[in-house]
Amino acid sequence: MLINLDFESSEPIYQQLVFQIIEGIARKDFRPGEALPSVRSLASDIGINLHTVNKAYQQLKLEGFIQIHRQKGVVINPDGVPKADERYKQQLEKNLRPLIAESICRDYGEEEFLLLCKMIYKNYQGGRT
Amino acid sequence: MLINLDFESSEPIYQQLVFQIIEGIARKDFRPGEALPSVRSLASDIGINLHTVNKAYQQLKLEGFIQIHRQKGVVINPDGVPKADERYKQQLEKNLRPLIAESICRDYGEEEFLLLCKMIYKNYQGGRT
Numbered sequence: 001m002l003i004n005l006d007f008e009s010s011e012p013i014y015q016q017l018v019f020q021i022i023e024g025i026a027r028k029d030f031r032p033g034e035a036l037p038s039v040r041s042l043a044s045d046i047g048i049n050l051h052t053v054n055k056a057y058q059q060l061k062l063e064g065f066i067q068i069h070r071q072k073g074v075v076i077n078p079d080g081v082p083k084a085d086e087r088y089k090q091q092l093e094k095n096l097r098p099l100i101a102e103s104i105c106r107d108y109g110e111e112e113f114l115l116l117c118k119m120i121y122k123n124y125q126g127g128r129t
Numbered sequence: 130m131l132i133n134l135d136f137e138s139s140e141p142i143y144q145q146l147v148f149q150i151i152e153g154i155a156r157k158d159f160r161p162g163e164a165l166p167s168v169r170s171l172a173s174d175i176g177i178n179l180h181t182v183n184k185a186y187q188q189l190k191l192e193g194f195i196q197i198h199r200q201k202g203v204v205i206n207p208d209g210v211p212k213a214d215e216r217y218k219q220q221l222e223k224n225l226r227p228l229i230a231e232s233i234c235r236d237y238g239e240e241e242f243l244l245l246c247k248m249i250y251k252n253y254q255g256g257r258t
Contacts, residue, residue: 019230022230022231026230065234081234089237089245092242093245093249096228096245097249098151099224101151102221105155105194106210106217107213108213108217113246114247116218116225120226121242
């Protein structure tokens with residue numbers, strides 16, 4: 001599993017880890033049911049604290065991305081990630097609003113903003129198929 | 130100045146304050162050069178700590194949204210908010226990537242995502258003109 005952490009970033013390490021696993025699922029690098037390394041082995045592979053990996057896995061579990069079994073270990077949710085529901089859409093809107101408000105203030109046009117989103121979508125869809 | 134803080138939210142109060150002022154600029158509720166309340170008066174009006182308002186104002190100043198003068202007090206940047214530059218665009222992309230990756234995982238379609246963005250844009254543009 002390829003994980004790139006930026007130890008200079010102000011973004012917490014566990015948050016970077018959460019996001020990279022979500023990105024891996026979006027890119028279809030990780031398939032439903034696929035095994036992830038145990039907390040211990042991932043922590044040792046990338047040289048970070050057990051607690052940091054555990055925090056990331058717990059958040060991913062809570063949000064339905066992974067399952068954590070005593071015996072089978074950590075796997076990408078075999079039933080697939082829960083689909084977007086009303087609560088998710090509201091949260092997404094809440095997260096997008098500050099980005100769009102700042103873009104407007106900085107004269108970054110709506111067309112450019114939408115193009116950037118499309119480019120990111122394209123970028124994810126270029127992954128393993 | 131209308132400020133709505135959610136004291137139940139996990140988002141820090143100073144961050145909510147920063148965002149609401151940015152939203153006010155995006156909506157053109159606040160014009161370049163327009164005065165904002167002093168740290169002291171805003172803190173007392175909304176019943177929060179001086180330090181919280183100060184932290185919000187310092188961040189807004191750092192990012193070019195406001196100026197803080199000893200005598201003139203706090204004003205919306207009279208030269209306008211600095212335009213989007215390369216660094217801003219990179220940061221915006223970095224902020225959008227996790228939102229888009231999660232949307233893909235949750236089967237929230239690209240078209241829906243773009244429509245949501247357009248709806249938010251429209252919403253801001255319905256402000257004072």
